[in-house]
Amino acid sequence: MNPRAEIIEVECKFDVDAGLPAPDLSVLVPGGRAGEPQQYELVATYLDTPAHDLAAHRITLRRRTGGTDSGWHLKRPAGGDARRELQVDFSEAPADGPVPAAIASAVLAIVRDRPLIPVAEISTARTVTVVYDEDGDSLAEFCEDRVLSHAHQSQVTKEWAEWEFELTGGDTRLLKKARSLLRGAGARPASSVSKLARAIGSEPRNHKPAKLAKHPTGLDLVVHSLATHRDSLLHWDPLVRENAWDAVHQMRVTARKLRSVLTSFPTVLDAESVAGLSEELRALGEVLGEARDREVQLEINAGLLDSENDPPADLRVALIDDELVRQQRSLRSLRYALSTRRYLQLLDTLDALIANPAPGPDADRGAEKVAMAGIEHAAKRMHKAEKKLDDFDEWSEEWVEQVHRIRKRAKAVRYTADAGKPLGLKKAAKAAAEAAGVQTHLGDFNDTVVNRENLQKVVAVPGLSARAVFVLGRLDAREEERGRRAVQAFLDERP
Known part of the structure; x- marks a missing residue:
């Protein structure tokens, strides 16, 4: 990962029963193939204000080790299935140090003078399969996750399994085909918008203003x-x-x-x-x-x-x-x-x-x-x-x-x-x-x-x-x- 980078993440998430076998992903791309599965152990600490102000805006902030992108990650909505992810490597901002300035600035208007504290620890056993096109270019990554979470405030520990399908070079048509294929294999629509929401035991409160009543004042x-x-x-x-x-x-x-x-x-x-x-x-x-x-x-x-x-x-x-x-x-x-x-x-x-x-x-x-x-x-x-x-x-x-x-x-x-x-x-x-x-x-x-x-x-x-x-x-x-x-x-x- 670059010391600091921002990407647009487009993915779909699903709840699954633990151990559910994944379908043959190569059928998604005529002439393409699915790579050999790679396994990773990811450990992440999620930070938010005590009132979960970031979660209320569907924003997640974490520092994570393991995988191919260890570092600080800030994810923000970008419309539809897309999320903007700002990544800062530990070489620029150590894991035991303060939140990187680039990330702190990006959330200052929401956090203001409230402290950012650890709200959950999430460990993920991840298996990643890359979907390639006929030329060998990466189109998407399919992740099979076994998740173990611990929420700090409630002291509740949870365990579940989920699938993620994220575009790396493919388009929304591929995402639509993947959603159909995975649903057909037994996957269910995700019950939470993020791992954090599931870990802390509640969905982020709706921050958008409610629609006006029929006869408003x-x-x-x-x-x-x-x-x-x-x-x-x-x-x-x-x-x-x-x-x-x-x-x-x-x-x-x-x-x-x-x-x-x-x-x-x-x-x-x-x-x-x-x-x-x-x-x-x-x-x-x-x-x-x-x-x-x-x-x-x-x-x-x-x-x-x-x-x-x-x-x-x-x-x-x-x-x-x-x-x-x-x-x-x-x-x-x-x-x-x-x-x-x-x-x-x-x-x-x-x-x-x-x-x-x-x-x-x-x-x-x-x-x-x-x-x-x-x-x-x-x-x-x-x-x-x-x-x-x-x-x-x-x-x-x-x-x-x-x-x-x-x-x-x-x-x-x-x-x-x-x-x-x-x-x-x-x-x-x-x-x-x-x-x-x-x-x-x-x-x-x-x-x-x-x-x-x-x-x-x-x-x-x-x-x-x-x-x-x-x-x-x-x-x-x-x-x-x-x-x-x-x-x-x-x-x-x-x-």
């Missing part, structure tokens, strides 16, 4: 929306830390949606109970925004240079290399912010609010009425801003500022309407669609405004060649034209 709707976005925040947190594609953008949007729920429905929750939370979410959005803006700027700069025939080297340095340095700096600041007590306290506050919401004066009002009131109010503010645009001369400073105000209010409509999605309100969907069009056009315009400001700063870079300055002027003109087209598209769609 405004409080039900707001709490459901907060819980949904809180879970989204926890999902994107580790991906932001590793700078996964689009993660910063999605976490920033999530922070804005959380704040929008509080500001769009101010009378559903007790005002005193949420005092300060909106400001903390705004601060989180700002630090995410700095990293996101750098990300967008880099993409725009790359696109502009790609449109040029042989752009000068010093301009590429100024627009790409220097911007990349600034982006990396903003990402370091963001990772630091996500590791502070202030951020973790924000998550604690959200959890407490969702678990024990203090009702406001409109808490018992019907959810549909609450949602539509918020959406209509936001839409009215957007339309009012659109009408006021006619009070200013086109492309004057005041007119441009009003265009930006319209964009922000369109965003508020979208986020407010998002909270009403579970209710299936047609008027809400219509308002969201209208606001989305406005936001798209004016968002493009805002990008050009920001980018032109950046181009003006680049012009002032000492020692820039005359040709680079000339190209910058051409890029600025191109961005100005793109911005005007975006605004015109907005104006053409005004009612």
Whole structure:
């Protein structure tokens, strides 16, 4: 195993009677074969918080010896049958040492300041059979496991047998065929989502917000929306830390949606109970925004240079290399912010609010009425801003500022309407669609405004060649034209 590696694990699990003979796996691949079985003794210590917070999110953390991948393993859901597994070798983080920094960072938003303690010891006698294709390439591994577990808190010892079929190079069609073959041989659907769940004697509690009742109240709707976005925040947190594609953008949007729920429905929750939370979410959005803006700027700069025939080297340095340095700096600041007590306290506050919401004066009002009131109010503010645009001369400073105000209010409509999605309100969907069009056009315009400001700063870079300055002027003109087209598209769609 590499000192540190992350893989996508796709597998299916089954309960079986001890000693149940495995079927002939070679039938899964025409022309393929099954390798000679290999036996291993695996010993793993599973860690979690005393309240099993990781298990609640279907996350498992273990340190394991034996087999071909001794080390620290963190497994997280990746959709469907897939799991993301982060592996850290003992050569980088010894088994008797603390949890590796890469793993601790990945689960910090869930664990926070709670201790990670051993919750179970699991020993596995494993027999592994590799399934090969006709060219001798590995497609899957079939594991026959005899498992012995001991749960620390309950002091309960259990023993069972199970089968696992994990893809190594095959596709989901092979997984489907294997599931049918193994079920036909006597295997049963797994009774637990993991060895740990079976060892500790209970399935992880459902962390996802429950579906809304048939006739929800405004409080039900707001709490459901907060819980949904809180879970989204926890999902994107580790991906932001590793700078996964689009993660910063999605976490920033999530922070804005959380704040929008509080500001769009101010009378559903007790005002005193949420005092300060909106400001903390705004601060989180700002630090995410700095990293996101750098990300967008880099993409725009790359696109502009790609449109040029042989752009000068010093301009590429100024627009790409220097911007990349600034982006990396903003990402370091963001990772630091996500590791502070202030951020973790924000998550604690959200959890407490969702678990024990203090009702406001409109808490018992019907959810549909609450949602539509918020959406209509936001839409009215957007339309009012659109009408006021006619009070200013086109492309004057005041007119441009009003265009930006319209964009922000369109965003508020979208986020407010998002909270009403579970209710299936047609008027809400219509308002969201209208606001989305406005936001798209004016968002493009805002990008050009920001980018032109950046181009003006680049012009002032000492020692820039005359040709680079000339190209910058051409890029600025191109961005100005793109911005005007975006605004015109907005104006053409005004009612």
